[in-house]
Amino acid sequence: MAQWKSGISVIALTVALSLTACGEKDKGEADGAKTAAPTVAEAEAFMRDAEQKLSDEGKSFSRKAWVQANFITVDTNMIVAEADEAFTLLGVKLANEAKRFDGLDLPPELARKMTILKGALTLPAPDDAAKTAELATIKANLDATYGTGKVEMEGKTLSLGDVSDIMAEDRTPERLLAAWDGWHKISKPMKADYARMVDIANEGAGELGYKDVGAMWRAGYDMDPDAFAAMVDNMWTDVKPLYDALHCHVRAKLSDFYGDRVVPDSGPIPAHLLGNMWAQEWGNIYPLVKPEGTEGGSIDVTSKLVEKGYDAKKMAKTAEGFFTSLGFEPLPDTFWERSLFVKPADREVQCHASAWNIDSKDDVRIKMCTKVNGEDFVTVHHELGHNFYQRAYKDQSPLHQNGANDGFHEAIGDMVALSMTPDYLKQIGLIEEVPASSDPIPALLRQAMDKVAFLPFGLMVDKWRWQVFSGEVAPDQYNDAWWKLREEYQGLKAPNERPANAFDPGAKYHIPGNTPYMRYFLARILQFQFYKAACDQAGWTGPLAECSIYGNKEVGAKFNAMMEMGASKPWPDALEAFTGSREMSGDAIIAYFAPLKEWLDEQNKDRTCGW
Numbered sequence: 001m002a003q004w005k006s007g008i009s010v011i012a013l014t015v016a017l018s019l020t021a022c023g024e025k026d027k028g029e030a031d032g033a034k035t036a037a038p039t040v041a042e043a044e045a046f047m048r049d050a051e052q053k054l055s056d057e058g059k060s061f062s063r064k065a066w067v068q069a070n071f072i073t074v075d076t077n078m079i080v081a082e083a084d085e086a087f088t089l090l091g092v093k094l095a096n097e098a099k100r101f102d103g104l105d106l107p108p109e110l111a112r113k114m115t116i117l118k119g120a121l122t123l124p125a126p127d128d129a130a131k132t133a134e135l136a137t138i139k140a141n142l143d144a145t146y147g148t149g150k151v152e153m154e155g156k157t158l159s160l161g162d163v164s165d166i167m168a169e170d171r172t173p174e175r176l177l178a179a180w181d182g183w184h185k186i187s188k189p190m191k192a193d194y195a196r197m198v199d200i201a202n203e204g205a206g207e208l209g210y211k212d213v214g215a216m217w218r219a220g221y222d223m224d225p226d227a228f229a230a231m232v233d234n235m236w237t238d239v240k241p242l243y244d245a246l247h248c249h250v251r252a253k254l255s256d257f258y259g260d261r262v263v264p265d266s267g268p269i270p271a272h273l274l275g276n277m278w279a280q281e282w283g284n285i286y287p288l289v290k291p292e293g294t295e296g297g298s299i300d301v302t303s304k305l306v307e308k309g310y311d312a313k314k315m316a317k318t319a320e321g322f323f324t325s326l327g328f329e330p331l332p333d334t335f336w337e338r339s340l341f342v343k344p345a346d347r348e349v350q351c352h353a354s355a356w357n358i359d360s361k362d363d364v365r366i367k368m369c370t371k372v373n374g375e376d377f378v379t380v381h382h383e384l385g386h387n388f389y390q391r392a393y394k395d396q397s398p399l400h401q402n403g404a405n406d407g408f409h410e411a412i413g414d415m416v417a418l419s420m421t422p423d424y425l426k427q428i429g430l431i432e433e434v435p436a437s438s439d440p441i442p443a444l445l446r447q448a449m450d451k452v453a454f455l456p457f458g459l460m461v462d463k464w465r466w467q468v469f470s471g472e473v474a475p476d477q478y479n480d481a482w483w484k485l486r487e488e489y490q491g492l493k494a495p496n497e498r499p500a501n502a503f504d505p506g507a508k509y510h511i512p513g514n515t516p517y518m519r520y521f522l523a524r525i526l527q528f529q530f531y532k533a534a535c536d537q538a539g540w541t542g543p544l545a546e547c548s549i550y551g552n553k554e555v556g557a558k559f560n561a562m563m564e565m566g567a568s569k570p571w572p573d574a575l576e577a578f579t580g581s582r583e584m585s586g587d588a589i590i591a592y593f594a595p596l597k598e599w600l601d602e603q604n605k606d607r608t609c610g611w
Helices: 027-035 040-070 074-101 108-118 129-147 160-169 173-184 188-207 213-221 225-258 283-289 301-307 312-325 333-338 374-392 406-418 422-427 441-470 475-490 518-537 553-564 571-579 587-592 594-603
Strands: 151-153 156-158 354-357 364-367
Touching: 040 074, 040 108, 040 354, 040 364, 074 108, 074 129, 074 188, 129 188, 151 160, 151 173, 156 160, 160 173, 160 283, 188 213, 188 441, 188 475, 213 225, 213 441, 225 283, 225 441, 225 518, 225 587, 225 594, 283 441, 301 374, 312 374, 312 406, 333 364, 354 374, 364 374, 374 406, 374 553, 406 518, 441 475, 441 518, 441 587, 441 594, 518 553, 518 571, 518 587, 553 571, 587 594
Parallel strands: none
Antiparallel strands: 151 156, 354 364
16 A cells, blocks of 8 residues: 555655755855855755756665565665665755745745745754664564564464455454464564654654654645644545444354354444455455445456466556556566565565655655565555656656655556456456446445444544644553544454453554554545546546546547656646646545445444444
8 A cells, every 4th residue: 555665654755755865065054054044046056956856866765775676685684774874864864954044035936845845854963973873773673573573373484475364254253363463563662763763753854844744744834733633524524424434344244153242233344354464455254244245246367367367467467457448658677577476485575565666757666575466466556656646756856756645646546446446357268258247336335344334443543643743642642642532533342351451552553663554544535536537538438447548549649648647746736737627626436426425324323332
């Protein structure tokens, strides 16, 4: 679900991996510069120099990070920690130098670049070499702790992939609990380091003029941080009735399957029973909740992939084919030579799927421990969406080589995945015939189990971090606050009594990986907004969920025009260029699932909903 570290997200990849150390100016020169009143010409010269450094120095850092993610050892951890330290030092230096031009009447494009530069660091360090080094070491250690996590279960040592398979496939509560609890133990050692990291990063954010790191993250959306928080709350309010209806139906079906002792028909749902380690997507338990009298209602993509002899590369080639059908240029040969498609048997790797932009030009790659199943088939479309976006904006200047906002980056591939309709699967030869059933509910329900179920999780992860960064939640409250938000937003509860030293947030990659998560909530909204706009442009008049833009080069050209803008304009400009609207809105996702919402309300009419 990300780019580098997203996810991975790496939405900040283009900027973050483009930053590394450079030589300090002579102290006398720097001090002298501070005494003179700044001019626009000086600001322009500063920005040219800064962007050149970012461009020149980025490649080394990105390659070191790639090696560490693909060969996790003590030595590669140290290498990337040192590179991260240098990157952070440069980022702090440039951001602090940019403050000299605050208050100067700059041309709009230059002013925007100054803002991007000051907010480019996900975790800014203070202007203190020792604390910068400490922060870099902590970040590398957290990443390695997660990447090498193992679960001892049933006499075996299991990886995250292994226990994730148990969560997806098993229906024995005791075994599900063992897998869930085992993975959540791997994050216990992270807590003290995480708290220290928060302190250091907050100090750095303060030096850059932000209240805390959370406020700095929210400032990256071309609007006031508090206004952004209010905007996402409003979007959640719009889509919450759809989630509430899904939650009510799923809880009732789980209660029927497991019995009231395991899943009461009221209150929050135990988090280990929803088919996913983090209960963020519920599609794996669709067979338990599907409409009665159906044979699944959706195509078993996994069995079709296996039947047709797909492997990891063929899945990626098929995803590439969707983008090229829209008129995009094929991926370069180096993508196929340098990407990691399957988990190596002989070394530790960071398996979280991610897309990488090594040189901000054509050296794009993915890193996936791909399994031949329907979930990873969608994931590879998602990851390639990052790569095609990166290539689209490669001719922008360095600070504009990014998404219009980070939600855009995550939504590109997912918008394409929405077009993976039965008609599309037939067109690529994965199925021979489109199922004859005209009932849309099974397929919509299956889709909602992932897309709609994710919405509150996508929101609450950063709600938790905002509270942590602001000091509202202290380290001894980390875990309690996590579960309070999970119950408030998702209607879920921990499946067992959590120990006092638990740090359950750290069991989700994006917490130790320090990847802002709001992008995923925005992406769930934006992908449907993009998709509806694309279908409207294609002249589609049937049910929205049956539209596929596969092969439509006119839509592809307009989509590419938005992507080529990168971060050169505020996101409302980019959104308007493709959709005609300047506001992110849940209207499209509500329209997509409207038939399902009506059906769910009918199913729930005699149930007690809510928690």
